[in-house]
Amino acid sequence: MxxxxxxxxxxxxxxxxxxxxxxxxxxxxxxxxxxxxxxxxxxxxxxxxxxxxxxxxxxxxxxxxxxxxxxxxxxxxxxxxxxxxxxxxxxxxxxxxxxxxxxxxxxxxxxxxxxxxxxxxxxxxxxxxxxxxYTNKVNLRGNYYTLKKEDIHIGILNKSIKEYEAKNNDLTIKYTNIISDEYIKQYCDLFMETMEDMPDVKEDGYVKYIITPDKQRQINDSNKKRNISHHCYMIFNSSNEMIAKSNVSVNNNDPGFPYQFMIGVKKSYRGRNLGKWLYASMYKRLFETVDFEQAFVCHHPENKPAINISNWVGYKFNYLETIHVLYK
The missing domain is CATH 3.40.630.30 (Gcn5-related N-acetyltransferase (GNAT))
Known part of the structure; x- marks a missing residue:
């Protein structure tokens, strides 16, 4: 029974x-x-x-x-x-x-x-x-991956950072722990631009995420109140235009499970290993400054470029989560 x-x-x-x-x-x-x-x-x-x-x-x-x-x-x-x-x-x-x-x-x-x-x-x-x-549409489909701190190879990251800095000497990488007014418009614009060509948008029930400077300021305030750090690495070209970024959220009250989200590179700059440069820089910082157990990230199963970068730094597949929206 x-x-x-x-x-x-x-x-x-x-x-x-x-x-x-x-x-x-x-x-x-x-x-x-x-x-x-x-x-x-x-x-x-x-x-x-x-x-x-x-x-x-x-x-x-x-x-x-x-x-x-x-x-x-x-x-x-x-x-x-x-x-x-x-x-x-x-x-x-x-x-x-x-x-x-x-x-x-x-x-x-x-x-x-x-x-x-x-x-x-x-x-x-x-x-x-x-x-x-049931009548249904797939809202989100995501493979979840985790990265144990002990699986990070700092020597490889240090070597990669030097290599990518040398290969991309026309670009500058910067770190921030808050999306300040200095960067906020470019950050939001790049966020929306790179989201447009993610495989997620192909799902018939996909709901578009919209970020604006005002909304990001609200997120900044919420993060401050909840003691959450927004680690962000950004890459700029010689015209000081933001052309790539990667983000990790850490709850400082319980830092065991940092969340990696929204790595994005402008189309015209893809193929230059900027994603690996961002990841190498980010996970070197996390390894040295955050007492975490496992970082986690979610990728659409068809987002092969992002999956490949996550695998490169040491992420391993955990499970597939699917959200179906059912209609009466």
Whole structure:
């Protein structure tokens, strides 16, 4: 027998919380996810607390009285700022049989009827059979990669930095930990320009991310309040035009998992190893200044140039995450 039921974390016993924590550990191993919760207290405080007295809901999938999945439905905003309900599904069972599929499908139907639209998050192409029953569009498709600090080869990075500086002596590389007014317009313009030709835009449900100087200033303020550092390397030509950039976000309160995002090079400057120059400079700095465990990055599976650069510095593939938007 298979069933899905909602739980209230506030009413769980210590043993029940421990069981959920161990199930989470199992799923982290199965999907090769980031292991963000090092103990039961962090799991309770950083994850379960999000489902107490909020619109967020957490569900247990149980088969023959054994927990075999955890599902959560949260209210969040997409890149355009539009609020959406997002249902994330993590399963313990390596064999996803008909009773499990039937139970999951029933919850999806209920949430879709309730909200009219639902963003469904799945991993490694699981549940394609269920998704195919609904009118849907792929919103985002991303391969996640991680880089352990001990896998960084500083000697290779130092050698590469010298090599790329010599080969590109008409260019200048600069570092900043905030996108200041001196750089903000060029940064936003380059961000939008390089995003236009990313493979992500080919997905039929893709929502365009728009960054403006005003929005970046708001991000700067938010980062300051939350003690987040925005590490950014930028490359300029002889006319002081920004032609490449790479970004890493570090939560200084919990620096274990820096997030690499939006490396971009102007089309006319591609083929000069500027991406490797940016990465070499960035990860040398992170290695020397940040006490992190694993950095992570997300690339569309077809973004081969970005994937190749990440692999070059030492990133390894973890899992594929796909967000399907289902419509009633």
């Amino acid at each position: 298979c069933k899905i039921y909602k739980i209230n974390p506030k009413n769980l016993t210590t043993n029940e919380i421990e069981d959920l924590y161990l199930i989470n550990k199992y799923m982290v191993k199965k999907y090769n996810l980031l292991d963000r919760f090092k103990n039961i207290d962090s799991y309770k405080d950083l994850f379960l607390s999000a489902f107490i007295e909020t619109d967020n809901e957490i569900f247990i999938l149980e088969k023959n009285s054994l927990i075999c999945g955890i599902l959560n439905c949260t209210k969040s905003a997409d890149w355009s700022g539009k609020e959406q309900y997002r249902l994330s599904i993590l399963l313990c069972d390596l064999t996803i049989d008909e009773p499990i599929l039937k139970s999951i499908n029933k919850l999806i139907e209920d949430k879709l009827n309730q909200h009219g639209e639902l963003a469904l998050v799945t991993y490694n192409n699981e549940l394609e059979e269920v998704i195919g029953k």
